[in-house]
Structure formats: C-alpha cells, structure tokens
Amino acid sequence: MSVDEGALARYVYAVARPFDPAPLAGLTGVGGHPVEAVAHRGLLAVVSPVPLREFDEAALKAKLEDLGWLERVARAHHAVVDAVMPLAAAVPLRLATVYRGEERVRAALDEDRAVFERALDRLSGRLEFGVKIYADPGSRGEPEPAPAAPAGAEPGESPGRAYLRRRREQRRRRDDSWQVAAALVERVDAALREWADAMARHRPQDAALSKAPGENVLNAAYLVAEDDAEGFLRTAARLRDEAPEGTRVEVSGPWAPYSFAGLDRAGEPA
Structure with a gap:
C-alpha cells in the first residue's frame, strides 16, 4: 500500500x-x-x-x-x-x-x-537509580605470571612447576574475589531494598562494550520514592566506600523510571 x-x-x-x-x-x-x-x-x-x-x-x-x-x-x-x-x-x-x-x-x-x-x-513521585557491582581481581595489583619464569620458584621446584603453582594461586585468588563480590551483591541489595519500592535486575553488561574494568556481577535498577532518595543515596555511598578490595560499586541517577514502566499491550505500534 x-x-x-x-x-x-x-x-x-x-x-x-x-x-x-x-x-x-x-x-x-x-x-x-x-x-x-x-x-x-x-x-x-x-x-x-x-x-x-x-x-x-x-x-x-x-x-x-x-x-x-x-x-x-x-x-x-x-x-x-x-x-x-x-x-x-x-x-x-x-x-x-x-x-x-x-x-x-x-x-x-x-x-x-x-x-x-x-x-x-x-x-x-518516584525516581529510578542504577546500581552496578563489579568484581575486579586485577585491582589488587596481581599481575599475570610470566611463562616459565624461574623467579619465585620454591627450592627444588622447576620453572614449569613454579609457573603452574602461581597460576593455581592466581585462580584461587580470583575465585575468592568472585565469592566476595557475590556476598557484596547480597549485602548491597538487602540494604538498598529498605529504601526502594521495587528492584529490577538487568543483564550484566559486557565488559567489551562498556569498557569498564572488571566483571559486572550486578546491574540493577531501584524505584525510590522522592522522599527516600536522600536516604537511598546516603546508604549507597556508604556501601560503595565499604566495598572490599577487588570489588567496586557504582551508583547512577536519578533517571526516568524506564525499568518500571512495563505496559503490557500499551505502546504497540499502530
């Protein structure tokens, strides 16, 4: 037509x-x-x-x-x-x-x-705030070990075995960082829900697209009454400052509440 x-x-x-x-x-x-x-x-x-x-x-x-x-x-x-x-x-x-x-x-x-x-x-009368949490083991200043480097080998340990040992130790520290980040997610979410009417969890951001260091382990939005916004931000700032080494908390907003504007049939093109 x-x-x-x-x-x-x-x-x-x-x-x-x-x-x-x-x-x-x-x-x-x-x-x-x-x-x-x-x-x-x-x-x-x-x-x-x-x-x-x-x-x-x-x-x-x-x-x-x-x-x-x-x-x-x-x-x-x-x-x-x-x-x-x-x-x-x-x-x-x-x-x-x-x-x-x-x-x-x-x-x-x-x-x-x-x-x-x-x-x-x-x-x-409500606002949207974004909260992201990252696990960033590299922020602890633990560089990748050089292949077959003799430095750091234990007595009687070959360079190859020393390299593999350091890799295992590094992997263990990284796994510890993920566990610390997971615990932080639970703590942050519980504290912020006290100030919020609703929470929406989004897909974690791809580091290749966001260019942010570390791995995004929480990408969430919180719907907060205007009267509670100051308390929400104050709590979020405290949690950000208390984040363990190897993790990072980022807070953004206020934004238009896109994450909470689900309309079912509304908005379908004519």
Whole structure:
C-alpha cells in the first residue's frame, strides 16, 4: 500500500496525567520535529508529528537495522522524556512507538487506559537509580605470571612447576574475589531494598562494550520514592566506600523510571 508523501504519523515519547505543556514549547524530538501534547480523557501523550513515510512498518523495519539511526533516535527520545519528567509523573514508551495520526493516539489511550493508570500510580513521585557491582581481581595489583619464569620458584621446584603453582594461586585468588563480590551483591541489595519500592535486575553488561574494568556481577535498577532518595543515596555511598578490595560499586541517577514502566499491550505500534 502506497503512503501519502504528506501524511503525518505521531511518534509517542511518554504518557502522563494532564499537566501544563507550555514548558515544552520550542522543544524538538526525533528528527528535529516539534514536541506536542495530545490530551484525552485524563491522560496526556507527549508526541511529535513525523512523516509517515519515514515511520511506517516497511520503513521502520529497514531503519531498525541502522545502528547510527537508532542511536540518534534514542538520544532524541530520552532527551524529550528527560524534559517531561520534572513536569509530571510519566510513563516512558519504548523507542519508535508510532501511531497513524492523532486519533490513533487517542484510541490507544482509551484501549490501554487501565494499564497506563496503574503504571502512573506506581511511578508517581518516584525516581529510578542504577546500581552496578563489579568484581575486579586485577585491582589488587596481581599481575599475570610470566611463562616459565624461574623467579619465585620454591627450592627444588622447576620453572614449569613454579609457573603452574602461581597460576593455581592466581585462580584461587580470583575465585575468592568472585565469592566476595557475590556476598557484596547480597549485602548491597538487602540494604538498598529498605529504601526502594521495587528492584529490577538487568543483564550484566559486557565488559567489551562498556569498557569498564572488571566483571559486572550486578546491574540493577531501584524505584525510590522522592522522599527516600536522600536516604537511598546516603546508604549507597556508604556501601560503595565499604566495598572490599577487588570489588567496586557504582551508583547512577536519578533517571526516568524506564525499568518500571512495563505496559503490557500499551505502546504497540499502530
């Protein structure tokens, strides 16, 4: 089916309860298109009018394979959500959520009203914080042993046996570091859950992609009430400072609560 060259779709960034959209004036989103508000029966969708020819099913299928395009869309999408979050509790939608016109946006708000309402109740007055824990045995300053090096050999021990012994000792120290990190994960999670309404565990980050030293053993998000944010951060800072040698705790945020904005059917493309 051909697409009208002038037809406009609506790219949806987030859904909130009604708020004054005046601060959004002049804000641009994906593709540099202006950001607008579509209010409907107690809900408000934050959208941009975008050319349908660029976001229909066939075009999107091709563009989702373009990593450069995805990165640009992600940056613009998150920038709009970040601009909305100080204005109202909002449910961020997934990237490239597009509907065929404003009426389809209103229909989606009707169809998934109960889902949006539950999500907004859960997110209202709350922030997301990220917590990562790393096991980093190399931070203990234990270099890899040189092959067949005679230094460090015990009396009567050949260079080859000395090398194998040092490798076993190094492996044992590394295993000890993983155990220490696992215990730290349990301690950190138990302490931070005292301040959080919910916790979401994400897949550990690949060191080759993140470039962070060590192995990521916990990659989690915590949903925290605004009134508890100071206590959460204070506790996280203490745990970070108390982390055993060979481990590392990193805390980030506050962020928009993407990790807790599950919507079931909501946000499906038209």
